Amino acid sequence: MNADSLFARYARPELARLFRALNLDVTYQAGQGDHLIRRSPDGSAAGDRVLDLVGGAGASLFGHNHPALLDVARRCLDEQTPFNAQGSIRPGAAELARRLSEIVGATTGTGYVVTLGNTGADAVEAAVKHATVEHRRRLGALEEEAELTLRRVRRDGVADLPVASGPAAGRPCAEVLAETLDRIAHLRRADPVFVSLRDAFHGKSAGAGTLTHGGNVPEDLHVPGPRHRRLYDWTPEAVRGALDAERVAVHTVTVDSAGVPHSAERQLSPVAACFVEPIQGESGVREVPAETLAALRELADRHEAALVFDEIQCGMGRTGTFLASENSGVVADYYLLSKSLGGGLAKISALLVAENRYVADFGRHHTSTFADDDFSSRIATAALDLALSYRERVTEIGTLLRDRLAEVAAKWPDAIVEVRGRGLLLGVEFALPRPGSALLREVFDPESLGYLVAGRLLHAHNIRVIPTLSAPTTVRVQPSALLEPADVDRVAAAFDEVAGLLSRGEYATVLEHLTVPAAGAWQPRQHVPLPRRDRPA
Ligand code: PMP
Numbered sequence: 001m002n003a004d005s006l007f008a009r010y011a012r013p014e015l016a017r018l019f020r021a022l023n024l025d026v027t028y029q030a031g032q033g034d035h036l037i038r039r040s041p042d043g044s045a046a047g048d049r050v051l052d053l054v055g056g057a058g059a060s061l062f063g064h065n066h067p068a069l070l071d072v073a074r075r076c077l078d079e080q081t082p083f084n085a086q087g088s089i090r091p092g093a094a095e096l097a098r099r100l101s102e103i104v105g106a107t108t109g110t111g112y113v114v115t116l117g118n119t120g121a122d123a124v125e126a127a128v129k130h131a132t133v134e135h136r137r138r139l140g141a142l143e144e145e146a147e148l149t150l151r152r153v154r155r156d157g158v159a160d161l162p163v164a165s166g167p168a169a170g171r172p173c174a175e176v177l178a179e180t181l182d183r184i185a186h187l188r189r190a191d192p193v194f195v196s197l198r199d200a201f202h203g204k205s206a207g208a209g210t211l212t213h214g215g216n217v218p219e220d221l222h223v224p225g226p227r228h229r230r231l232y233d234w235t236p237e238a239v240r241g242a243l244d245a246e247r248v249a250v251h252t253v254t255v256d257s258a259g260v261p262h263s264a265e266r267q268l269s270p271v272a273a274c275f276v277e278p279i280q281g282e283s284g285v286r287e288v289p290a291e292t293l294a295a296l297r298e299l300a301d302r303h304e305a306a307l308v309f310d311e312i313q314c315g316m317g318r319t320g321t322f323l324a325s326e327n328s329g330v331v332a333d334y335y336l337l338s339k340s341l342g343g344g345l346a347k348i349s350a351l352l353v354a355e356n357r358y359v360a361d362f363g364r365h366h367t368s369t370f371a372d373d374d375f376s377s378r379i380a381t382a383a384l385d386l387a388l389s390y391r392e393r394v395t396e397i398g399t400l401l402r403d404r405l406a407e408v409a410a411k412w413p414d415a416i417v418e419v420r421g422r423g424l425l426l427g428v429e430f431a432l433p434r435p436g437s438a439l440l441r442e443v444f445d446p447e448s449l450g451y452l453v454a455g456r457l458l459h460a461h462n463i464r465v466i467p468t469l470s471a472p473t474t475v476r477v478q479p480s481a482l483l484e485p486a487d488v489d490r491v492a493a494a495f496d497e498v499a500g501l502l503s504r505g506e507y508a509t510v511l512e513h514l515t516v517p518a519a520g521a522w523q524p525r526q527h528v529p530l531p532r533r534d535r536p537a
Contacts, residue, residue, distance in 0.1 A: 031064025092377030121203030166263030284471030285427030319423035343383035
C-alpha cells in the first residue's frame, strides 16, 4: 500500500476520501521557508515547490525549518539534552516562562506565572481549570470570612442585634449572615460558568470544544463540557450587561469597635472566566473591535471573573505586534499562546496567569508528561526572539499583501466578498457562485467552495491555501514573515485568476484539476471499522 492508501485505511479515512475527491491528496516531502516541496508521484525526485499560505494553520510564522531554530534543535540533540526529566527543575521551561512573562508584561505592566502545555487546546483546558480553582477559592475565602463573623457575633452576644446600616439594616445580624452563607454554599455547589463569543474557536478537546462555536464539528461529536454561555451580540452595551441575571447579591457584615454590626452588599457570580480571541481565526478571520474587548473587561470585572485572551493563533507577532490585543489597550488576566510559539518545530503552548491571581498550588497539581521539556522550551525561547525581530517585517509585508488582495477583491466583487485581517493573519472570503446548472450549484456549495479554490490555486499556481475551520468560504492566507514582495505578486496574480474565472462563470476551468485521474483507487465512504477477524495480520 502507498502512503495515500495507508492514511485512508489506518489514519483518517473520511479526510483522505475528501482529499482524494478534491484532488488535494498531495504529499510534501520537505519544507523550506515559505515553501513546501511536493513529492513526485513515484517518490523518486523532488516535485514542485509550493508557496505555503496555510502556514501550519498559523503555526509557522517563521516558515518551515527556520535555520536559527534548526540550530537550537541540533544543539539540543548534540548536547543530549534530556527530553524526559520530569520531577526535576527544568531550566528550559524556567527561561521560557521568564521571557514570556517579561515580553507580555512589557505591554501589560504585570508579571505572569506560566503554565506550559503541548497544544492550543491544552492551554485552553489549563485556563478553564485555573479559573475554576480561582473562582472556588474566592468563594471559599468569602464563606470562611462569613462563618468567622457569625461565630464572633454569637460569641459576643450580638447575634440578634439588628444591623445598624447598609442594605440589610434592621435585620438581625445572625440571620443576615446565615442567608449569606446559604447563598455562597449554593454557588459553591454549582459548577462555574464560562463565557465565549459567537463564532469563537478555542480548540476541540472536550472542555475547549464547549467554548468553540461551530468549528465544523457534528453535533454528535460534541461532548458536554463545562457550563457555558455564548455571547451572540458583540455590541459593547450587550456584552457589558450580558450576564447580569446570573449575579447573586449577598450581604457581608462587619462589627465595629463599639460592637455595632454594619452591612454591605457584594455581588457574586457563577462566571469564572470570559474567553475571547482578539482576532477570531477559524471563523474566517474577524477582528473583535477594541470596544467589545473593553466591554468584556468590564463584564469580567463585574463578575470577578478572569478575562482570557486566546492569542494562540493571532499572537506571537503574527499581526505585527507581539500580542494582537496590544493596540486595543485592554489588558486580560490570562493570555494563551501556542502555534508559532513552537517555531514550527515543537508542539508547545503556554498559559500566562497574572501573578496576583495565580493559585500557588495549581502548578503542583496540573501536570502533563510532556509539558516543560527542554527541547520544546529552548526552541520556543528562540522563536520568541524571532517573533520580536520580525514585527516590522510582518507589518510591512502583511500590509502589502492585504492591499494587493483588496485590489483583487475590488476588481471581482462578484467573486470575493471581502479581505479581512491584519499583518499575516488574513482571510479572503469568496462569494458563493450561482451557476445556471443545478448540478454545478451542488458542486459549489459553501462547504466545498474554499476547497475548490484551494485545488485551483494548488494545481494551476503551486500555491497552497485551505479554508478556515468554521467558515469554509473563507480561505486563510497566513504566510510566514519570510514572504517576499515577489511572492506577493504571485499570490495576487493567482487570486486574480481564480476570482476572474469565478466571476465570468468559467467553472470548467476552475474545476479542471478534478478531471485529472487520481493517483490511487477510489474508495467508498468508510465509517465502520473492519471487524477484527478481517483486519490484515
Ligand atoms: N485557540 C485558537 C484561537 C485556535 O486558533 C486554535 C487552533 N486553530 C486553538 C485554540 C486550538 O489549538 P490546537 O489545535 O493546537 O489544539
